[in-house]
Amino acid sequence: MTVTSGGTPGPGPDGGTAPSPGPETGTGPDGGTPPGGSPRPGAAGRPGTPPAGDPDAARGPDTAGDPFDRDDLPAPKGATGGLLRSLLRPRRGRAVLAVLFLLLQQAASQAGPLLVAYAIDRAVPALRQGDHGPLVAVAAGFAACTAGSGLFQYAFVRTAARVSQDVLLDLRGRIFRHAQALSVDFHERYTSGRLISRSTADVESLRELLDEGLQELVTVVLSFAYISVLLLWLDAGTGAVAVVSFVPLYLLVRRYRRRARVVFGARSTAIAAVIVRFAETVNGIRPVRAFRRERANEARFLELNRTHEHTNGDASTEMARYVVGSRLVANTAVAAMVLWGAYRVAGGGLALGVLAAAVLYLRRLYDPIDRLGMFLNSYESAAASLVKIAGLLAQTPAVAEPAEPRELPVRTGAPGREVTFEGVRFAYRGGTEVLPRFDLTIPAGQTVAVVGSTGAGKSTLAKLLARFYDPTEGRVLLDGVDLRELAVPELRRGVVMVTQEAFLFSGTVAENIAVGRPDAGRAEIEAAAKAIGAHDFITALPDGYDTDVRKRGGRISAGQRQLVSFARALLADPAVLILDEATSSLDVPGERAVQRAMDTVLHGRTAVVIAHRLSTVEIADRVLVMESGRVVEDGSPAGLISGDGRFAALHRAWRESVVG
Amino acid sequence: MPGEDATTKDRSAVRSLLRLWPYVRPVRARMGTAAAVAVVASCLGLVIPLVLKWIVDGPVAARDPGGVWLGALAVLGLGIAEAVLFGLRRWLVARPLASVEAAMRADLYRHLQRVPVAFHDRWPSGQLLSRATGDLSLLRLFLIFPLTFLFVNGVTILVGCALLLAQDWALGLVLLLPVVPLIVVCGVFEGRYALAARRAQDQIGDLTTLVEESVLGIRVVKGFGRHRSQARAFREKAGRLRGTELVKARLLAAIWAVITAVPEVAIGAALVLGTVRVADGELSAGTLVAFLSTALALRWPVDSIGFLLAMSQEAATATERYFEVMDEPAETGETAPARPVPGTAPAPAAPGPVSAPGPAPAPGSGSGSGSGSGSGSTLPGGLRFEGVSFRYPDAPPEAAPVLAGIDLWIRPGETMALVGATGSGKTTLTALVPRLYEASGGRILLDGEDIAGMPRERLRGLVTVAFEEPTLFSASVAENVLMGGAADAGPGELDRALAVAQAGFVRELPEGTATQVGEQGLSLSGGQRQRLALARAVVGRPRFLVLDDPLSALDVHTEALVEAALREVLAGTTALVVAHRPSTVQLADRVALLSGGRIAAVGTHRELLRDSAEYAWLMSGEATATATGGVR
DSSP, rough: OOOOOSSSSSOOOOOOOOOOOOOOOOOOTTTTTTTOOOOOTTTTOOSSSSSOOOTGGGGGGGGOOOOTTTTTTOOTHHHHHHHHHHGGGGHHHHHHHHHHHHHHHHHHHHHHHHHHHIIIIIIHHHHHOOOOOHHHHHHHHHHHHHHHHHHHHHHHHHHHHHHHHHHHHHHHHHHHHHHSSHHHHHHHOHHHHHHHHHIIIIIIHHHIIIIIHHHHHHHHHHHHHHHHHHHHHHHHOOOOOOOHHHHHHHHHHHHHHHHHHHHHHHHHHHHHOOOOHHHHHHHHHHHHTHHHHHHHHHHHHHHHHHHHHHHHHHHHHHHHHHHHHHHHHHHHHHHHHHHHHHHHHHHTOHHHHHHHHHHHHHHTTTTHHHHHHHHHHHHHHHHHHHHHHHHHOOOOOOSOOOSOOOOOOOOOSSSSEEEEEEEEEETTSOOEEEEEEEEEETTTTTTEEEETTEEEHHHHHHHHTTSSOOOOOOOOOTTEGGGGGGGGHHHHHHHHEEOOSOOSSSSSSHHHHTTTTTTTTTTHHHHHHHTTTTTHHHHHHHHHGGGBSTTTTTOOOOOHHHHHHHHHHHHHOOOOEESEEETOOOOOOHHHHHHHHHTTTTTOOEEEEEOOSGGGGGOSSEEEEETTTTEEEEEOOOHHHOOHHHHHHHHHHHHHHHHO | TTTTOOOOTOOOHHHHHHHHHHHHHHGGHHHHHHHHHHHHHHHHHHHHHHHHHIIIIIITTOOOHHHHHHHHHHHHHHHHHHHHHHHHHHHHHHHHHHHHHHHHHHHHHHTTSSSOOHHHHOOOOOHHHHOOOOOOHHHHHHHHHHHHHHHHHHHHHHHHHHHHHOHHHHHHHHHHTTTHHHHHHHHHHHHHHHHHHHHHHHHHHHHHHHHHHHHTTHHHHHHTTOHHHHHHHHHHHHHHHHHHHHHHHHHHHHHHHHHHHHHHHHHHHHHHHHHHHHTSSSHHHHHHHHHHHHHHHHHHHHHHHHHHHHHHHHHHHHHHHHHHTTTTTOSSSOOOOOOOOOSSSSSTTTTTHOOOSSSOOTTTOOOHHHTTOOOTTTTOOOOEEOOOOOOOOTSOOTSSSSSSEEEEEEOOOOEEEEEEOOTTSSSHHHHHTTTTSOSSEEEEEETTGGGSSSHHHHHHEEEEEEOOOOOSSSEEEHHHHHTTTHHHHHHHHHHHHHHHOOOGGGSSSSTGGGOOEEETTTTHHHHHHHHHHHHHHHHOSSOOOOOOTTTTOOHHHHHHHHHHHHHHHHTEEEEEEEEEHHHHHHSSHHHEEEEEEEEEEEEEEHHHHHHHHHHHHHHHHSSOOSSOOOOO
């Protein structure tokens, strides 16, 4: 196997998203009409075609500013339409059925006036002659129409709901799975708030469109079509006036769309700012209280809230403007048609009955104008949301799963595996080099401690080994197999990383430990907890292992969380274990328990330990001292301590602090 | 989830919605005008057909072109009036209702900053956020549309019915007959739909929480290759939501079918009956036509009631969800509620360990050492815990209290380290000092003054805290640090605080101390954040300083530098420092050992190493030979 040439360009773990003055999170959980984000001004943020071969190219060129800051991930041309089509295609049978139900329902309910006319023109004279037939026909027809109207209404609502819910389920799942598949690097740059708003608010705005918007649209189009045709059939002149009146209506609609887009964009930005401030306050409530930030926060929040209020008002005003304009056009057209029609009747050019019918239909012609406005509302916001979702889905995972995964060689004897960094270099996407080219081999079963100051590249090394990132050049091998060729389950049987932030998911303590191995039984979970010294505190919780960590009495301290996340790692039982500052909040006994566990339960595994605390180093077989991305010292702890290098100096300082 | 138990029986949509009145009150004039305008506009809409009829029957029939002009002008005038009135209605309410929404959101925000911290422990932020955004804009939409139109359409229907009855009361009665069953059906629907709507809203909250967690915990998910099981959990929850939504759709479909079909049946019956009577000559054809056109004109108002009710129902549940949070009592006034003074008499025996003579009375302040034997509680000065007990307000009653009688005195100027096993309640104890939680019993004195009687504002000015989890806000580095100081703190203080925390790295940030950090800015490493949080805690030179494991994320080298600088700060303040490691303990003059909810021992590091087996175990991780009693 050859070194993959070029490798994947660095995913750029420059977690530093530069300051973003006005992130436009498309967060518009704005009830009925979620605000649509405004499409980008100009093409500044939209690169033409992504350079081939760069999996992260969809982010756009660096020179155009960081699209992440503007929450403006460009989607390839046509991606939005493609997304909508791909969502609807599997359900097109049902969707067609829904439209059909709606057509029938409309036909049934529009038949009323015709039956009235029939009753008066035919049934009454027939009845006078003793013929009950036409009346019975009217009654039967009406009953049929009523039943049809009701039934088709019911069928339509249910079918349409089924389609729209299936689409939403599909879309929600896609967003979720895609977000989970994207690399850690991506998540460091795309804030959690944005992902949440993508999968809630933006999905919600599509729901509005599917639930109500499409029905509005079909109804509007049907009414316009039915009635225009009827009018043209009744009287070509009147019909022509009606058709002509569509021109100013169309212009109005276009103007409204253009303006609404701007207003919705502004509103979307405004609500996003409100949400960010709100979430930050709620999540940081302790420091807020302790540092008496309440008033300062309130002042800022009021300002943001007022901006949102203002844009909200703008949006409503825009709608008011549209309603006035379209109604004026419609009512003027009606007046014109009446005038002209009546004139011709008066002059004998038109039959009276025709005018009466035309006039009766005229009013109905413009009824759906308001609904058209509502449809446009939901369409604009759904379109804006879809653009954002498509932009997210267009992101390719920088750390991709292999197309043809390989298996790790079967190991006999010790459970550890050999780790090799082969000509590995790592640089940020911008080109800043974090790890210059290096080679490193960690024999199976060895425990390696990596020390060095902040920014020395320790964590990057660990993340390359855990395959959170892929190297810019070279390969990382596990028993001779490139990590990039391992499927996720195989990779995680091989390498598991425990990080400093010991995140607990909602659920019970047992469930949280079982993250390490979901099929583990209670006994195994408890054994893992015991091995790490977490059993005692867990059993002291109100419901023991079944205590919900987010519920009553489930408060768990930072140190206890780290123990739980260790228990996960024990349960996962990997061949290679990476601990990245995983003991920072533990007290000394806790740290000792971890070390004991590594000596017993995890004995024989390969381990890479990054720790500030040199006590951890004592159990290592080997120490790597890193500085500016390079390994500057490499040796056994004893050997390094006895020397006079950096590690020896660090160790002396540490001994002094411990002995005090 | 807090929402689950919210569907109480006596809920009523109307009662929920009535609670909106205080917010609607300020704009009631505008809303009333708007409703009146809408009614007038609707009625104008009903008049236009009458004019049309007049044209057809009058001038057209009479071949009178002048009359035609008049009629057309009337139609035009009415049309313009209708358009303008509808626009006026929207314009009238557009901004006021946006302000109602904004006011409710501002109130919610203000309230959330004032409810006890324990409340936030219980409520996931996603649930609060969804109330502040989705629910509130739902309410705005409700006020804009359904509220007005339930009224307008109601009036239109009533007027229409009156017209119908006036035209022919027998036919009118036929049409009105289905009203009663419709009301019953709507009532049943309302109840069932409300339940489903509430369930859906809560399930969306759950789904949001799952999304939030899977993003925040992405390193765990990736580290263990669990994204498939996360996706499964998501699919299950999303599937459940879909199920609820389909239930909602089924209810809606049924009610819409009933609401469209039933009046239609009545119209059909009226048509047949009317036709027979016209044939019998009892009724003129013109009346029948007029009657039926009026009936047909009422279709939309009647049809619309279904979705107007549904929207109102959702607005009602949104209101409920909103007030669930607003009803949570805020922290009362300034003083804490009365609570039992420690059952034991004024801590007669307790001071035993507390007053273990500290050999290093605080440098710089002699007031404490002057009466150092610590008998009597009248002694001024320092930070004093007297029989302080604490249990979380939401803890099950049978659970043991976290803190059960803490007696501890930190003399003025002294630095006390607080040591205890993982989960022994150290962080909880520190949270009591700035009254983030209220002690359940006992009292805490700052320079002799009970903090329960102090305005929180002043208390929190006296005490500053550096939390275990260093949270930075979306603001510049300078703002984040200076928020710990006085309002007029300037660059001098900033530099000093950054120097103490060894936060020189900020100079290398893109814009130095003006660089934005926090959720919306540059993401810093744990160690960097911790140093900024420390700088924030010391910038104001507080009288009392509480540090919760302030150096955990620092590397050895930086830790040593911070310790050296911190020593000088600590010399001038009374401090309580939670410590996990010997190196942090070195900062302190004395050490208190927290065990079993009590202070088990107080003394210098050396004394405790010698005398307390548990302390020795905590500091070295090995049971000492001298005493094993305290070891688990």
